[in-house]
Amino acid sequence: MLEVKHLxxxxxxxxxxxxxxxxxxxxxxxxxxxxxxxxxxxxILRSLNQxxxxxxxxxxxxxxxxxxxxxxxxxGYRRQIGMVFQNYxxxxxxxxxxxxxxxxxxxxxxxxxxFGRYTEAEKQEAMTLLEKxxxxxxxxxxxxxxxxxxxxxxxxxxxxxxxxxVILCDEPIASxxxxxxxxxxxxxxxxxxxxxIICIANLHQIGLAKDYADRIIGIRHGKMVFDEDSDMLSxxxxxxxxxxxxxxxxx
Amino acid sequence: xxxxxxxxxxxxxxxxxxxxLIGSIYLLxxxxxxxxxxxxxxxxxxxxxxxxxxxxxxxxSVHFLPSIWQKLIGTVxxxxxxxxxxxxxxxxxAILGSKVTGGSSLVQTIVRGIASFFRxxxxxxxxxxxxxxxxQSDFTGFLALLLMSVGYLIRAFMEIIEDEASxxxxxxxxxxxxxxxxxxxxxxxxxxxxxxxxxxxxxxNNVRDATLVGILTGTGIGFVFDxxxxxxxxxxxxxxxxxxIIVVIALEVLSNQIRKVIL
Ligand SMILES: Nc1ncnc2c1ncn2[C@@H]1O[C@H](COP(=O)(O)OP(=O)(O)O)[C@@H](O)[C@H]1O
Ligand SMILES: [Mg+2]
Numbered sequence: 001m002l003e004v005k006h007l008x009x010x011x012x013x014x015x016x017x018x019x020x021x022x023x024x025x026x027x028x029x030x031x032x033x034x035x036x037x038x039x040x041x042x043x044i045l046r047s048l049n050q051x052x053x054x055x056x057x058x059x060x061x062x063x064x065x066x067x068x069x070x071x072x073x074x075x076g077y078r079r080q081i082g083m084v085f086q087n088y089x090x091x092x093x094x095x096x097x098x099x100x101x102x103x104x105x106x107x108x109x110x111x112x113x114x115f116g117r118y119t120e121a122e123k124q125e126a127m128t129l130l131e132k133x134x135x136x137x138x139x140x141x142x143x144x145x146x147x148x149x150x151x152x153x154x155x156x157x158x159x160x161x162x163x164x165x166v167i168l169c170d171e172p173i174a175s176x177x178x179x180x181x182x183x184x185x186x187x188x189x190x191x192x193x194x195x196x197i198i199c200i201a202n203l204h205q206i207g208l209a210k211d212y213a214d215r216i217i218g219i220r221h222g223k224m225v226f227d228e229d230s231d232m233l234s235x236x237x238x239x240x241x242x243x244x245x246x247x248x249x250x251x
Numbered sequence: 252x253x254x255x256x257x258x259x260x261x262x263x264x265x266x267x268x269x270x271x272l273i274g275s276i277y278l279l280x281x282x283x284x285x286x287x288x289x290x291x292x293x294x295x296x297x298x299x300x301x302x303x304x305x306x307x308x309x310x311x312s313v314h315f316l317p318s319i320w321q322k323l324i325g326t327v328x329x330x331x332x333x334x335x336x337x338x339x340x341x342x343x344x345a346i347l348g349s350k351v352t353g354g355s356s357l358v359q360t361i362v363r364g365i366a367s368f369f370r371x372x373x374x375x376x377x378x379x380x381x382x383x384x385x386x387q388s389d390f391t392g393f394l395a396l397l398l399m400s401v402g403y404l405i406r407a408f409m410e411i412i413e414d415e416a417s418x419x420x421x422x423x424x425x426x427x428x429x430x431x432x433x434x435x436x437x438x439x440x441x442x443x444x445x446x447x448x449x450x451x452x453x454x455x456n457n458v459r460d461a462t463l464v465g466i467l468t469g470t471g472i473g474f475v476f477d478x479x480x481x482x483x484x485x486x487x488x489x490x491x492x493x494x495x496i497i498v499v500i501a502l503e504v505l506s507n508q509i510r511k512v513i514l
Contacts, residue, residue, distance in 0.1 A: 105427065113432035158422075
């Protein structure tokens with residue numbers, strides 16, 4: 001279980017980017033975080049694996065606090081948390097399978113990792129995961145030769161090989177065409193159930209959030225505006241999140 | 252109020268102003284230096300025909316070729332060796348100094364300072380300074396080229412790391428990979444094409460510069476040219492220059508081919 005309590009962050013004094021964020025998620029749940037750009041979605045996600053150092057609160061993964069972990073402990077937490085990026089963030093020059101295997105680095109000794117010495121079992125698993133995301137034929141292709149949708153599926157396979165408890169996706173489909181977006185969202189939804197993991201995705205598209213997510217958290221100006229099961233929310237309520245007038249009222 | 256119309260009008264005036272300013276700087280400085288632009292241009296054809304007549308290699312100069320090429324190959328090797336060593340040093344220092352892979356901001360500032368120091372001392376000055384310690388030898392030339400290349404390459408490599416590697420670095424850091432794993436598995440593979448492209452450019456450049464340094468350090472092809480020139484064997488000097496040009500162009504063609512393959 002992932003619990004976030006009283007999370008706070010400001011990049012500049014007196015301009016909070018996040019104020020008092022609270023939520024907890026059970027395994028097997030797909031959560032969408034929606035909100036206008038600049039609302040603080042990326043800041044939340046990157047605080048969860050401490051790529052951004054937040055200012056206060058607690059982030060508990062199965063009871064252990066990431067925020068107070070030392071360097072080695074943090075490495076241990078990070079390998080249980082996969083991350084998927086808008087721009088895929090693959091090493092474009094390397095092959096698909098090498099990029100997938102990067103997800104194992106957190107489990108390896110420094111030297112074995114530096115020189116990319118992976119075990120047979122790890123290679124076998126990489127192939128199995130590539131099959132799962134429909135890219136087994138591309139294993140030895142360079143990532144630079146793939147389409148956006150294919151790259152994102154490599155990114156997802158890289159996070160799965162970490163055996164994660166949580167996958168964080170920052171705008172995973174913002175650079176994709178509608179068809180690839182559907183494929184990637186469906187894949188994330190299926191994997192969440194199959195592996196019983198927590199998947200948290202920042203999204204811009206309200207429609208897709210409603211179609212695929214189990215739960216939707218709305219963020220505006222760094223504050224949580226709602227946190228409900230997705231079938232409880234009408235699109236009208238969701239759209240108020242982006243409405244300028246309602247924004248004024250809330251302040 | 253800034254309207255699009257008066258914004259564009261202002262931009263137009265700024266451009267005209269810049270052109271007028273550059274023109275006046277040229278006129279002012281040629282007046283101070285008593286430099287006669289028109290006369291200089293008029294003298295160009297005569298100067299080149301003199302060069303053409305006197306520096307033209309003849310059938311007689313062919314027997315200089317073996318010694319010219321022997322020295323030339325040595326000079327090319329010197330340039331390549333100094334660039335390769337410079338690249339190895341530069342990549343280490345650039346990793347220490349770049350904003351995304353580097354140490355504390357103090358380390359970054361120091362690295363930037365060192366790079367700028369080595370870069371901003373002219374090559375000829377490096378050669379002259381090093382002559383005191385290492386006398387007229389290949390090593391002096393090697394070191395002069397090395398120091399200047401290190402300065403350029405550190406700066407270039409740091410920018411490449413910052414532009415090209417920060418996103419993939421973040422992704423691997425998020426998997427729990429350690430610092431050295433991130434450097435070897437993400438940063439280096441990601442920047443390799445740009446790195447090689449810069450190293451090739453630096454080799455081309457250093458082959459040209461090595462001839463100049465050779466004149467000062469009394470080694471390599473520069474020394475050969477200097478001797479022929481000072482003993483008025485202009486045809487042999489011309490043959491030397493021609494050989495240098497051929498090698499430099501050949502290197503450029505070769506490295507463009509390599510770039511095409513790797514990029
Ligand atoms: N590195 C940073 N330095 C200063 N301000 C930042 C930085 N990153 C984000 N912010 C600010 O924090 C707020 C939230 O940003 P972000 O989390 O990126 O929003 P979102 O992902 O919802 O678009 C914005 O106002 C943004 O300008
Ligand atoms: Mg964002």
